[in-house]
Amino acid sequence: MFRPRPDSREATIAVEVEGRTVRVPAGASAAAAVLVAGLASIRDNPADGGTRAPYCMMGICFECLAEIDGVPNRQGCMVAARPGMRIRRQRGARSLAIE
């Protein structure tokens, strides 16, 4: 769980994290929103099922993979939070949605 610091910028961007509304300031990433939401983890690693959360926050470790606006496995730390963004945990391997 991360919280705004005292004197932080106003959290003007409202996003949904696992269906719950969370507010972050402009410039925050989707991964930051997940941390503010206080989720126990951001994904289940498909290799061993282990729960994982953001580690490097700079696009190197790929631990922050999340489903963002319906697209799976996006690096949450590299995606800027936008109003109305829907963020969900990445549950293991990508589910194929074939029409």
Added chain:
Amino acid sequence: MRRFEFIVIGGGLVGTAIGYGLSRAGLTVALVDEGDVAYRASRGNFGLVWVQSKGLGAPHYQRWTRASAAAWPLLASELEARTGIAIGLEQRGGLQLCLSEDELATRRAVMQQMQREAGNFGFDYRMLDPAELAAMLPGLGQAVVGGSWTPYDGHANSLALFHALHQGFAANGGTYLPRSSVTEAFAAPHDFRIEAGGETIGAPAIVLAAGLGNASLAPLFGLSTPVRPQRGQILVTERTTKAWPIPLGSIRQTPEGTILLGSSEEEVGFDTGQNPQVMQKIARRAVLTFPWLAELQIVRAWAALRVMPPDGLPIYDESERFPGAFTANCHSGVTLAGAHANLFAPMVAQGALDPVLAPFSARRFDVPAAA
């Protein structure tokens, strides 16, 4: 000087399969390999155990491939029992899809010819129409006009196979000598010595299975292996849930859930660089085949060099000048692993190649004298 009953030069899929077969028979084997950074076709394969495209115009190759596919289940279960590594073999048939009527007509003709050439040996195949294919393959693209299926095709976790062969070899008491490229060689009938990795080792029999490296080694042992590099590039996607029941000739899903996309053939010499235009062609064909593939992320890609004999068929040979020297060369190290471990290795152990392999000798490349 350390002496062994067999030296196998080359620790890739071909060398380790042969080494595994020899060591399993209780023979002392030295498996000599180069370092970590090398051309290593064995790290760049697709993982198919593929029959339907093999041996057009060369029924002996068709039969050898079929024999290998038939030997594969036994090899896989034995390796799994011996090492605990899951090989993931599936042999429920395979499909080659066609994206134009021309492709389909050509494919049909190829299948018909394969069946004719198989004669009494038999070659079972079916041509499937888009409706039948769509029922089997979710999300099939409109661009697919048909395809060929045979029951003999399949796929396996080729990297697991590679790991298991190495582990099985060690478990059988084999001696693996990595980082030991051959620097000197001495050959005489049933008497071979090589200097590799700063050590000289000797054996009365030797097998050259060094892939592209064979071309320069072979003459030292009275053999000829005119192989050339042929580049192939593969794209690998993120892991997904299970997509298809069987593999295609150029699209398959690994047990981990990643999807491999191929195929390509480039004559660029010893260049393992990647070519975005070729990668684009592979991606385009994949998207035409299954439009939903467009959404998947490509996490990695590679280019590797196939070990390609002049006519594409394997080269198996034994030296006339230096009896006891053998060689195995092919670009289908996964498909032929069954044959290499369970058919070729026993032949070599007995000291002579079975006549069934005679058509694979490099003598076939000699220009015949005027009739």
Added chain:
Amino acid sequence: MTVDLAIVGAGPAGMAAAALAAELGLDTLIIDEQDEPGGQIYRGGARAADPSPLGADYLAGRPLVAALHSSAARYRPATTVWHIDPVWHIDPAGPPAALLSLVSGGASETVAARRILVATGAIERPVPIPGWTLPGVMTAGAAQILLKTADLVPDGRCVLAGQGPLLYLVAQQLAAAGAPPVAVLETTPGENYLAATSCRVGELWAARRDLAKGLGLLFGLRRAAIPVRRGVRGLRALGRGRLEAVAWDGGEIAAEHLLLHEGVIPNIQISLGLQLAHQWDERELCWRPTVDQWGRTSLATVAIAGDGAGIVGAAAAALTGRLAALDAAALLGRIDLAERDRRAAPIRASLAREAAIQPFLAALYRPADNLFDPPDAVVVCRCEAVSAGQIRRAVRLGAPGPNQVKAFLRCGMGPCQGRVCGPLVGAVIAKARGVPLGEVETYRPRAPYKPITVGALAGLASR
């Protein structure tokens, strides 16, 4: 599009290079995967409060950003370079140039450039302690990025562990932001202090400003009453599904956050992908590309500036970026060599000052041996969950190096493509084989350097 100079990375080195290159008349393109310039060190600088809990040095990025925006350099944010062909001919009869494959917004395009400057900076050295994959364990840099970009601080008990200037800096920044850590666990081995004092007095004098800054940091922690433990060994993260406590030999403390830091190392993913010559740096204990004083590499069309060529810090990074821009301008005929050297002289003098502290820091904060030799059960490849023990078994099987180990175990095949585990796998193999760290090869990363969709590659824009 064809440009004179394509710069990959808009951190301090890239921004400084772009502004100067454009000023010298080079048609310059600077490409960065983030939405705003600044790299990591100056990330989020545009929105920062002034004063900022991150300190004055953080705001020093603003002039660089301003210079970039007011220059004639073309700036392409939110764009990823996924392949570079460094030997590509714009004109079949002409000298080799480079072709970059880019993807942005799901659409792929190519750009030709007469020269390339790779300025992708540094990454944190991986810290493979037991439990490091638990949610709640991050790098110190990650916490700093959250503070920079989102004004966020850890909620609950936060422990900082490791060594190096960034560790103390983040501790101070968190304290200034109202979230002082409950402990700083310093892992500096005792023998480092002796080695550090053997640095030449002249070097230390040249680095006096940085040394003073460092001492200031340490005193600041004491004033903030943040407990600092020294000589910590056996660090491990404990918890079921999430971090609950941090333990070490002789102690344990409840915590919801553990921020690790053991220094930074060059980000060599692209330089390895280009198959540039690299060398093992025994002083910094990392691989880095072999560059000359202008940043030139083993490939004629490619130069590297900033931390990606070797850790020099943000201020020095901007200076090496300018040197590379001068060299590019000379190579492309905009200025002659005499002018290049004349303009480079004062930059080199500043660079010598900025880089003076580095040998001292490298000696003082040299990672302990156990960082390269974790216990068997510790995960080394996070993506594919491959443990140190599995790697050692593969080495016993004879796997000659990381690429064969990768083939056997899949380490390095996951989404991060070996960025995090590369140094670790090499180190575990070296220790298992009993050879020096620099004797084991690196992974050989390939394109795409970052993921690209099948559709974008096929040339179709994705939804």
